[in-house]
Amino acid sequence: MDISVDFSFFPDNLMQIVINSLEIKTSFVKNLQSSSTNNSSQKIINPTISIFEFPGNLKEFEDLLNCVLQKNSIKEYVVVQDTESENTLDLLKHGDIEQLGILSCDFCGAAFNSEDEKYIHQRAHYLF
Numbered sequence: 001m002d003i004s005v006d007f008s009f010f011p012d013n014l015m016q017i018v019i020n021s022l023e024i025k026t027s028f029v030k031n032l033q034s035s036s037t038n039n040s041s042q043k044i045i046n047p048t049i050s051i052f053e054f055p056g057n058l059k060e061f062e063d064l065l066n067c068v069l070q071k072n073s074i075k076e077y078v079v080v081q082d083t084e085s086e087n088t089l090d091l092l093k094h095g096d097i098e099q100l101g102i103l104s105c106d107f108c109g110a111a112f113n114s115e116d117e118k119y120i121h122q123r124a125h126y127l128f
Contacts, residue, residue: 002029003061003087007048010091014074018091019050021068027052027061062089066109078109 007015019028029051054061058081065079069091080097082088097104102111103118107125112118 001054003052003054003058005050005052006088006090009096010077017072018068023064023068024052027054029053058087078104080111
Protein backbone atom coordinates (compact mmCIF):
# COMPACT_ATOMS: atom_id res chain seq x y z
CA MET A 1 0.00 0.00 0.00
CA ASP A 2 1.36 3.43 -0.96
CA ILE A 3 1.05 5.92 1.90
CA SER A 4 1.74 9.65 1.64
CA VAL A 5 3.13 11.50 4.64
CA ASP A 6 2.82 15.29 4.66
CA PHE A 7 5.77 16.88 6.47
CA SER A 8 4.66 20.47 5.67
CA PHE A 9 4.35 21.45 9.33
CA PHE A 10 7.32 19.40 10.50
CA PRO A 11 10.90 20.78 10.83
CA ASP A 12 13.32 19.63 8.09
CA ASN A 13 15.96 18.36 10.52
CA LEU A 14 13.39 16.18 12.30
CA MET A 15 11.99 14.97 8.98
CA GLN A 16 15.34 13.36 8.14
CA ILE A 17 15.42 11.64 11.54
CA VAL A 18 12.00 10.10 10.89
CA ILE A 19 12.68 9.08 7.28
CA ASN A 20 16.05 7.56 8.16
CA SER A 21 14.79 5.61 11.19
CA LEU A 22 15.32 1.85 10.95
CA GLU A 23 11.61 1.10 11.34
CA ILE A 24 10.46 2.93 8.20
CA LYS A 25 13.62 3.46 6.15
CA THR A 26 13.00 0.34 4.08
CA SER A 27 9.48 1.54 3.19
CA PHE A 28 10.60 4.96 1.89
CA VAL A 29 10.07 5.38 -1.86
CA LYS A 30 10.49 9.07 -2.75
CA ASN A 31 9.75 12.70 -1.97
CA LEU A 32 7.13 14.41 -4.10
CA GLN A 33 7.15 17.92 -5.45
CA SER A 34 3.53 18.91 -4.99
CA SER A 35 2.44 22.37 -5.95
CA SER A 36 -0.38 24.51 -4.70
CA THR A 37 -1.50 28.04 -5.43
CA ASN A 38 -1.75 30.94 -3.06
CA ASN A 39 -4.09 33.95 -3.30
CA SER A 40 -2.00 35.65 -5.99
CA SER A 41 -2.22 32.52 -8.23
CA GLN A 42 1.51 31.80 -7.93
CA LYS A 43 2.55 28.17 -7.68
CA ILE A 44 4.24 27.15 -4.46
CA ILE A 45 6.42 24.05 -4.57
CA ASN A 46 6.08 21.85 -1.49
CA PRO A 47 8.75 19.13 -1.40
CA THR A 48 7.65 17.86 1.99
CA ILE A 49 5.36 15.02 0.95
CA SER A 50 7.00 11.62 1.10
CA ILE A 51 5.70 8.34 -0.30
CA PHE A 52 6.14 5.07 1.57
CA GLU A 53 5.33 1.59 0.32
CA PHE A 54 4.11 -0.24 3.41
CA PRO A 55 2.93 -3.88 3.51
CA GLY A 56 0.33 -3.21 6.22
CA ASN A 57 -2.61 -0.83 6.47
CA LEU A 58 -2.74 2.91 7.15
CA LYS A 59 -3.42 2.52 10.89
CA GLU A 60 -0.39 0.24 11.33
CA PHE A 61 1.84 2.76 9.58
CA GLU A 62 0.38 5.58 11.69
CA ASP A 63 1.19 3.60 14.85
CA LEU A 64 4.70 2.92 13.53
CA LEU A 65 5.31 6.63 12.88
CA ASN A 66 4.05 7.48 16.38
CA CYS A 67 6.50 4.93 17.82
CA VAL A 68 9.35 6.48 15.81
CA LEU A 69 8.45 9.93 17.16
CA GLN A 70 8.35 8.65 20.75
CA LYS A 71 11.59 6.68 20.34
CA ASN A 72 13.37 9.83 19.15
CA SER A 73 11.82 11.97 21.94
CA ILE A 74 9.80 14.08 19.48
CA LYS A 75 6.85 14.50 21.81
CA GLU A 76 5.44 17.82 20.60
CA TYR A 77 4.31 16.33 17.26
CA VAL A 78 1.67 13.71 16.51
CA VAL A 79 0.62 11.71 13.46
CA VAL A 80 -2.97 12.14 12.27
CA GLN A 81 -4.87 10.87 9.25
CA ASP A 82 -5.61 13.50 6.62
CA THR A 83 -9.37 13.80 6.23
CA GLU A 84 -9.10 15.36 2.76
CA SER A 85 -6.66 12.97 1.07
CA GLU A 86 -6.88 9.19 0.91
CA ASN A 87 -3.98 7.18 2.39
CA THR A 88 -2.32 10.32 3.69
CA LEU A 89 -0.91 11.06 7.13
CA ASP A 90 0.07 14.48 8.51
CA LEU A 91 2.61 15.26 11.19
CA LEU A 92 1.33 18.20 13.22
CA LYS A 93 2.14 19.99 16.45
CA HIS A 94 -0.32 19.44 19.29
CA GLY A 95 -1.49 23.08 19.10
CA ASP A 96 -2.07 22.87 15.35
CA ILE A 97 -4.39 19.90 15.54
CA GLU A 98 -6.46 21.48 18.29
CA GLN A 99 -7.08 24.49 16.04
CA LEU A 100 -8.44 22.05 13.44
CA GLY A 101 -10.87 20.64 16.02
CA ILE A 102 -8.93 17.42 16.57
CA LEU A 103 -8.05 16.46 20.14
CA SER A 104 -5.08 14.25 21.00
CA CYS A 105 -4.36 11.92 23.89
CA ASP A 106 -1.92 13.42 26.38
CA PHE A 107 -0.18 10.05 26.76
CA CYS A 108 0.08 8.43 23.32
CA GLY A 109 -1.01 11.10 20.82
CA ALA A 110 -4.07 9.25 19.46
CA ALA A 111 -6.50 11.63 17.71
CA PHE A 112 -10.16 12.13 18.68
CA ASN A 113 -13.09 14.21 17.46
CA SER A 114 -14.66 14.93 20.86
CA GLU A 115 -13.70 15.50 24.48
CA ASP A 116 -15.75 12.44 25.48
CA GLU A 117 -13.80 10.11 23.18
CA LYS A 118 -10.51 11.53 24.46
CA TYR A 119 -11.57 11.21 28.11
CA ILE A 120 -12.69 7.59 27.75
CA HIS A 121 -9.49 6.68 25.91
CA GLN A 122 -7.22 8.36 28.46
CA ARG A 123 -8.88 6.45 31.30
CA ALA A 124 -7.62 3.24 29.67
CA HIS A 125 -4.02 4.37 30.21
CA TYR A 126 -4.58 4.20 33.98
CA LEU A 127 -5.69 0.57 33.79
CA PHE A 128 -2.40 -0.72 32.41
